[in-house]
Amino acid sequence: MFDNLSDRLEGAFKSLTGDNRITEINVATSLKEIRRALVAADVNYKIAKEFTDKVKEKALGTENVLKAVKPGQLMVKIVQDELTELMGGQSVGINVKGDPAVVLIAGLQGSGKTTFSGKLAKYLQEKRKLKVLLTAGDVYRPAAIDQLTVLAGQVGAEIYKEPENKNPVEIALKAIDHARKNKFDVVIVDTAGRLSVDEKMMQEISDVRQAINPNETLFVVDSMTGQDAVNTAKVFNERIDYDGVVLTKLDGDTRGGAALSVKYTVGKPIKFVSTGEKMDALDVFYPDRMAQRILGMGDIISFVERAQDQFDEEEAKRLEKKMKKNKFDFNDFLSQLAQLKRMGDMKSLLNMIPGMSKAMKNIDIDDTAFSRVEAIIYSMTPEERASPELLNLSRKKRIARGCGQGMDDVNRFVKQFDQMRKMMHKLSNNPMMAQMAGNFRAKR
Template structure:
């Protein structure tokens, strides 16, 4: 995420991070490189120019040249200004109304239908809402089917009317259906076009007037950069939407849309899409995103994701097993599955301060645990529960069954042994203290 921009900003600020003499000249030179990095990220020229101008004024105003750590202060100023540029404060979704009506808008191909499902899943699981998805794309033949597949996947009802070509009528009927069936959130997936046109704008404007949504969200593909910003402006002029959804942010190496869009439309980015799975949705936190862009990681989000997967009952069972030296490969496999539920490995690594930079040339695959899982699945129940019984002949059989080598089996056994010892050391309240500390960081 934003790898190119992060790398270029790091290079631009590198000089001031050192111990060399800091002058007004090299501050100006550094900010010139920062501006170039922003332009390469497809940030609007005017925004990039104003950004560096503001940072320079603040830097000289705070007497950055005479501070003990001028480089660190400059990084902080750039971080603060990036945060402000992307919206400053985190803005949540408005869930007022009975039911809450959320209108989704955007071009075809922006990921609007998929994100409608992600949002429905988020509201259902995180906010315990009863959600109804509504298919109002009456032009694209596969649109309703796609929404139904998504709805089935997440266990959310989809309302659609076969043969009805009036999206205003469909949306009004859907709200009546929601009220009659105890649904407290209605998400309306509207039609998209390949480009902004008058017919499309008139249609979505009519739906907007008819249903009076609590939230009108504009969904845009972040990888389209400055085009995304221009499209957002065109939609906002007609709809005056409440917030922006940036999809495909996991594939965006530049970051131009995320940085520019708030300045242009003066509307907050509310959510981001970070992958293909239905739970690959995050609330957008400008400050945390600025940290990630500058290679500082995002420990708070990492802890929050860990907390979401933390099951206190399972943790108690695990502690008892560790105390009795009964921690086995089935338990190890469960821990791997908990990590996998937290999101893509690349995304998780990017949240660890410094890790993104250190591993920038390493291809971190979501199948990173595939070999380990194959080895464990090739073990017998006895071998998984009592690893000590795994001798040389058993290792050969396991290696053959998993398509790996005996050396790989030995390496896993060594890692498993180290992990078991570490977990044993954490007994006596250590693990609980760690989780309490993590909770305190939220």
């Protein structure tokens, strides 16, 4: 995501390296490259031109003010601020206040509406502690109802469906009535999409919206379609006046044009971004954090928030005691591994850490490595998992046969585990680290 844009912007800032101050000449060279980078990322030329004009105005306005700041650093800060503003300035939440609140999902076929509906249900149930009813309102795509039924089961939400009814307005109204009678907090109405914008689709979604008067209407758009996504978002907004945009498939080969342009073009905020097929691969959109990631600064705040979501205070206290006694074992390791996997795929997590995106650029992070480690541990006996010191040569040979891996793999993992165990023991007895752990728990 945004890798090419990040590289080109970094190149643009390098043109200021070695200069002592901001001038019209060095700014013009840098801005030319920034504009090219934005256009290459599928941002409309008019938007790119207006963006760089604002950056130029701010940069030259600081010419005689911030002499202690290097020109390259100053330009990065200005571009970061303008990117944040271009994408909406600040995060805008979803409105789920109602009796029940109704959320209408719209978009083209293939944009990820149904998958997003499931993800949103999971988010509202787990993060907002709300009781959610999913509604199967796509009466045309044969597998749509089945897909939503499966997703509802995965996230633990109930679903309202009428397979024989082909009237999406009736289905939505009955679902809301069912939700009201059964004390649901939120009704999410999934709707039909088409392969392209057409009058029948527009009239149908308009009729549904008018009939149910939703608290929130979200337009789901495939970010991989770039500027076409922005144009489609504009057409939909003119017809149904939605409240916010959801960008899906940001983990794919996207140039970033949709994320950068949609707020400017449509005037509606991006509320969520989706980065994978897993039901927890949904994030609230923060323009400032996205700007930081585009500029290769990472997103440490989101990283910490994901960690906090998986943080179990009682488990942490238990592990702390075991680490102090150097009793951390393979069962504890499995527990921590499961917690890490719940945070998301490893590459997306590493990209949130400042500097890691560039460092890991050409390195393929294989999440199946977790499976190989788990296979080694599951090939151990319960006694061996609880007492790593039992692992002698004969036991390791048996474990290697059991997990289908070589002795070198088993030896390497056991050695790495032993090193990690010693380091954790050392850190757990460090007063400064203990204080930091206490502060982390307190902030929760």
